[in-house]
Amino acid sequence: MTETAERKALTREQLLSAYRIMRAIREFEERVHAEFATGEIPGFVHLYAGEEASAVGVCSNLDDRDTIASTHRGHGHCIAKGVDVGEMMAEIYGRKTGSCHGKGGSMHIADLSKGMLGANGIVGGGPPLICGTALAAKIKGTGGVGVAFFGDGASNQGTTLEAMNLASVWNLPAIFVAENNGYAETTSSTWSVASDNIADRAAGFGMPGVIIDGFDFFAVHEAASEAIARAREGGGPTLLEMKFTRYFGHFEGDQQTYRAGEVEHARAELDCLKRFAARTTETGELTQSDLDAIDAEVAAATDRAVMEAKAAPLPTEADLLTDVYVRY
Amino acid sequence: MARTITYREAINEALAQEMERDESVIVMGEDNAGGEGSPGEMDAWGGVLGVTKGLYHRFPGRVLDTPISESAFIGAAIGAATAGMRPVAELMFVDFMGVCFDQIYNQAAKFRYMFGGKAVTPVVIRTMYGAGLRAAAQHSQCLYPLFTHIPGLKVVVPATPYDAKGLLTQAIRDDDPVMFFEHKALYDLAGPVPEEGYALPFGEANVVREGGDVTIVTLGRMVHTSLEAAGQLAGAGVQCEVIDLRTTSPLDEDTVLESVEGTGRLVVVDEAHPRCSMATDISALVARKAFGALRAPIETVTAPHTPVPFSNTLEDLYVPDAQRIANAVKAVAEWTR
Numbered sequence: 001m002t003e004t005a006e007r008k009a010l011t012r013e014q015l016l017s018a019y020r021i022m023r024a025i026r027e028f029e030e031r032v033h034a035e036f037a038t039g040e041i042p043g044f045v046h047l048y049a050g051e052e053a054s055a056v057g058v059c060s061n062l063d064d065r066d067t068i069a070s071t072h073r074g075h076g077h078c079i080a081k082g083v084d085v086g087e088m089m090a091e092i093y094g095r096k097t098g099s100c101h102g103k104g105g106s107m108h109i110a111d112l113s114k115g116m117l118g119a120n121g122i123v124g125g126g127p128p129l130i131c132g133t134a135l136a137a138k139i140k141g142t143g144g145v146g147v148a149f150f151g152d153g154a155s156n157q158g159t160t161l162e163a164m165n166l167a168s169v170w171n172l173p174a175i176f177v178a179e180n181n182g183y184a185e186t187t188s189s190t191w192s193v194a195s196d197n198i199a200d201r202a203a204g205f206g207m208p209g210v211i212i213d214g215f216d217f218f219a220v221h222e223a224a225s226e227a228i229a230r231a232r233e234g235g236g237p238t239l240l241e242m243k244f245t246r247y248f249g250h251f252e253g254d255q256q257t258y259r260a261g262e263v264e265h266a267r268a269e270l271d272c273l274k275r276f277a278a279r280t281t282e283t284g285e286l287t288q289s290d291l292d293a294i295d296a297e298v299a300a301a302t303d304r305a306v307m308e309a310k311a312a313p314l315p316t317e318a319d320l321l322t323d324v325y326v327r328y
Numbered sequence: 329m330a331r332t333i334t335y336r337e338a339i340n341e342a343l344a345q346e347m348e349r350d351e352s353v354i355v356m357g358e359d360n361a362g363g364e365g366s367p368g369e370m371d372a373w374g375g376v377l378g379v380t381k382g383l384y385h386r387f388p389g390r391v392l393d394t395p396i397s398e399s400a401f402i403g404a405a406i407g408a409a410t411a412g413m414r415p416v417a418e419l420m421f422v423d424f425m426g427v428c429f430d431q432i433y434n435q436a437a438k439f440r441y442m443f444g445g446k447a448v449t450p451v452v453i454r455t456m457y458g459a460g461l462r463a464a465a466q467h468s469q470c471l472y473p474l475f476t477h478i479p480g481l482k483v484v485v486p487a488t489p490y491d492a493k494g495l496l497t498q499a500i501r502d503d504d505p506v507m508f509f510e511h512k513a514l515y516d517l518a519g520p521v522p523e524e525g526y527a528l529p530f531g532e533a534n535v536v537r538e539g540g541d542v543t544i545v546t547l548g549r550m551v552h553t554s555l556e557a558a559g560q561l562a563g564a565g566v567q568c569e570v571i572d573l574r575t576t577s578p579l580d581e582d583t584v585l586e587s588v589e590g591t592g593r594l595v596v597v598d599e600a601h602p603r604c605s606m607a608t609d610i611s612a613l614v615a616r617k618a619f620g621a622l623r624a625p626i627e628t629v630t631a632p633h634t635p636v637p638f639s640n641t642l643e644d645l646y647v648p649d650a651q652r653i654a655n656a657v658k659a660v661a662e663w664t665r
Contacts, residue, residue: 131407132403132405133411139413163400
């Protein structure tokens, strides 16, 4: 399929929505970056900026039947699957009004009512779980799929490899999305991943593997659309590998002494939002004023999320012991 | 109506009745069927323990074979539980938890709390434990203390066919993740079990023998060894009250404390290793909450702090027997200041 034909396949509403969600993720992450520096946000945060086209390109093919599992770098996946941005920001600030009432934090934001099975503090924690949600969809015949997002680091974890094997053995409607941003913490994936590409590993599990320019929303959307349609029809799992760069460190505070120049180059030349804007305005599908309006709306919503989070109450002693069990 | 069936049959019956009652109940594990495409009889083994035999054909599509890939299929059971199923996964030997523990203790156990009460994960992980089959160090451990330590998990250790059926039924109906421990030396134990389905509540210990002199708190296979010791001791004039904990999480503290309030003497019998175990946990509970009632030091009878040995002579020395229990009971019964 040509690039033009693919873009024609997306409606104006779909294009506006994709841009709005990618912009919302970027704005959210840039803002958390700035606010973290003030010292008001507790704990660790791992930012997704730069990788937006992956979360949105995949999740724009999903609906309420579908579930995703995420990673420690999970804010983008949450927003792309429809988790409330205000509740997410409150969670990151450890507030009672947060997605998890302040008990999870950045690494555990979840909203099962949205099919978002959680960011995950364990590298490789998500893929086995997604075999389960995909199995449930298959048994119940909902046509739903399960999508496991994981990084280049998790591509070396046994859980991920076992899950891909099981997904093929059980012929599950599962999609494995390897987000290869070049570094597992500080360690280059060119060193830690023994195969040339993570996608090459798909052959070992009897599933298709696709290498994708992770900065290109349209490339991601097209590949994900094909894989998800195949999974919904009983055609089994696919491994998608996004190649791109994260704009911030492994965690906030990381001095990034292990790399130089990449981020500046990516931000200037490869950025998913810039490319999306350039393409859609060149074809006339969207106008600059469409995009400007979204930028303003997203900036205001993010401001509001931060303000509300800062003003929200903290959990109290009464919350410490609740929700360990449904009933004990 | 109750008939006499084995511990293995009682577990199979609970699975079958709950699968009949609720179509969201599914079963998965290694060698459940032998894998599609095998030349021999499907369901040849019914799991390596034979516990799921007969279910594969009775419930088409709901008994899943798995590769030897515990992280993947235990994780899949947990994921399916978050998506509306009630999976019962078989972790063949609890010793294999080492390859899939993350999915149990970092994922299943923590979802509800770390997601702010929004997750429900009704998964059951059935697993075989304990020494006695000369299966040596990596197939014989009693690892329920490790799971009991983890908030968010419930831990069940049935001693009889009746309890196995009732507690497994409760485990399947329960909305929290449950670890269900089956002692490999009990599978052929027969006992009365009602035909109809029934659930036994968690956190309710069973006083399996009443007596006023010494309280024995125990669980699993050691219930039977303790009863044997109690029978011998009765002949010597020492009356033991034997308490089967049935579940270690939740723990029925009241039944233990009430008994010790009456006897003033406690022996805890556990096949697990001695450190950070139910033996130390129950000892600490009684020392803290029934200190005033104690008339003798608390005694424990456990396996030693060693891996499980292979050779017959060594394994027999490793597992607590009735004589060691009787000696401990006599020591606390005769203890004077």
